[in-house]
Amino acid sequence: MKMMLLTGCAMMASVGAAWADPAPGPAANRAAIDAQIEKTYPALDALYRDIHAHPEIGMQEVRTAALLASKMKAMGFTVTEKVGGTGVVAIYRNGPGPTVMVRTELDGLPMEEKTGLPYASRAQTEYEGKTTFVAQSCGHDVHMAAWIGTAQALLAMKSQWKGTLMFIAQPAEEQLKGAKAMLDDGLFTRFAKPDYGFAAHVGSGETGTVLVKDGVTSSNSDSLQITFKGRGGHGSMPSATIDPIVMGAHFVTDVQTVISRQKDANAFGVVTIGAFQAGTVGNIIPDIATLKLSLRSFDKDVRQLLLDGVKRTAEASAAMSMAPAPDVKWLYGTAAVFNDHALAERAAAELKAAGGDRVTYVPATAPGWSASEDWSAFVDAGVPSVYFTIGGYDAATLAAFKAKGEAVPSNHSPFFAPDHDKAIRTGIRTLTLAVLMVTTPK
Structure with missing residues (x-):
């Protein structure tokens, strides 16, 4: 009798579990x-x-x-x-x-x-x-x-x-x-x-x-800093200087060809120059110009193309002015x-x-x-x-x-x-x- 009662309870517990409210x-x-x-x-x-x-x-x-x-x-x-x-x-x-x-x-x-x-x-x-x-x-x-x-x-x-x-x-x-x-x-x-x-x-x-x-x-994101190195001097005698602002200006324009001519037109990619810092007054050509960039992409290959293209363009801009190679520094980024x-x-x-x-x-x-x-x-x-x-x-x-x-x-x-x-x-x-x-x- 005791065994039958336990079995019955077990059966009821099993039925109760089957009838439990769903989540x-x-x-x-x-x-x-x-x-x-x-x-x-x-x-x-x-x-x-x-x-x-x-x-x-x-x-x-x-x-x-x-x-x-x-x-x-x-x-x-x-x-x-x-x-x-x-x-x-x-x-x-x-x-x-x-x-x-x-x-x-x-x-x-x-x-x-x-x-x-x-x-x-x-x-x-x-x-x-x-x-x-x-x-x-x-x-x-x-x-x-x-x-x-x-x-x-x-x-x-x-x-x-x-x-x-x-x-x-x-x-x-x-x-x-x-x-x-x-x-x-x-x-x-x-x-x-x-x-x-x-x-x-x-x-x-x-x-x-x-x-x-x-x-x-x-998107992928990469923040870079580029320092163009020139030779400062008086604004009235630019031939005695190497103007880093000119290098930076060339770079700002030319680097967009990485997007328009080197990147697949169907692939997303952005190169933004968010800061251009150089000089103090109008009649002094400074020694350096510093640019800060933000690069965006989705694809890892496009990401590398942008990084390589920025560096290559910066070096070419400096070479045109017969200046030393610029410092291209990767600051931070994420995938x-x-x-x-x-x-x-x-x-x-x-x-x-x-x-x-x-x-x-x-x-x-x-x-x-x-x-x-x-x-x-x-x-x-x-x-x-x-x-x-x-x-x-x-x-x-x-x-x-x-x-x-x-x-x-x-x-x-x-x-x-x-x-x-x-x-x-x-x-x-x-x-x-x-x-x-x-x-x-x-």
Whole structure:
């Protein structure tokens, strides 16, 4: 009788397991996320405004990093600070399952904000030997608020997912060196190598939109400095000098033939001279002229063609003036970001099924975006990932700019002022749904 009772209980347990409620679907998850956002949004808005008003340059983000670290500690994450300089790593373990990395950037830009917002930044700092204003004009303040909000949402829903959250706050993204600095400091050895990685960036598109790009997403980037070396002298006697400004002027024009005559016309490539520094007054020919360049490409062969072409053109410009060979110095750079094909398709489908935002899947055959991002360092280290793009301006704002015939201020503009309220909410939904997608037991 006892054996029969046990057998009956076992049978009932088996039937109960078969009849257990399935995991909530994407739409139910979205509803739960939105409910959590409503509870926490006032504090997230205050955090956003605080970060916006107090930006810090890459590798100087001491206050910002401490602020985020304190928030994560208060939620129960195990937090390690000063990883790769000012980086933060926050770990939360919730049983056996995959390790999922979610990243935000910490740094602002060396520029003056001109938005006129009541909480606009007036911060200043020393950068490259000069005093400069600092502004969150790329949207990293939106990312940080969404990062905290995503952690809050996931912890509120922890009964339905299993695995380890690895939330990282990365320094110096604008300088394209923070990701490498964290990796060099043992990010994937001191902690864990993630099974998946997710990040999102706000842009100048319409709020409530999410772009999921398959394949190449952002460009290779290389920053170079070229120093032309001449022989200075009086402006009235140029024949007694070797004029480095003339060399630089030849170079500025001639280097564009690398794009127009050496690069395949169907391949993306850009050579931009963003700084030309030489001389002090009009009647003195200086000794040197210094140019700073930004190179962008998608393909590794085009990347090398641009690097080689810039060096070759610089040397030819100097040779025409019978000057010494110029110094061509590579400053920093990063590879293109590639979204994992299977993960991108899956994420787009999950987000579309959740509703609430307009999701566009962009196939790998379409070109990526010309901006660059050192998230590629994590991808190159072997982490399958998706890097999302979310809209930053509401429809009314976009319509107003269009009516005036004006371009919408984009990232890095001193007037970049996204509708942070809606963008933060979309960021939280996007990142939380992505993490749930890979951590919810099937």
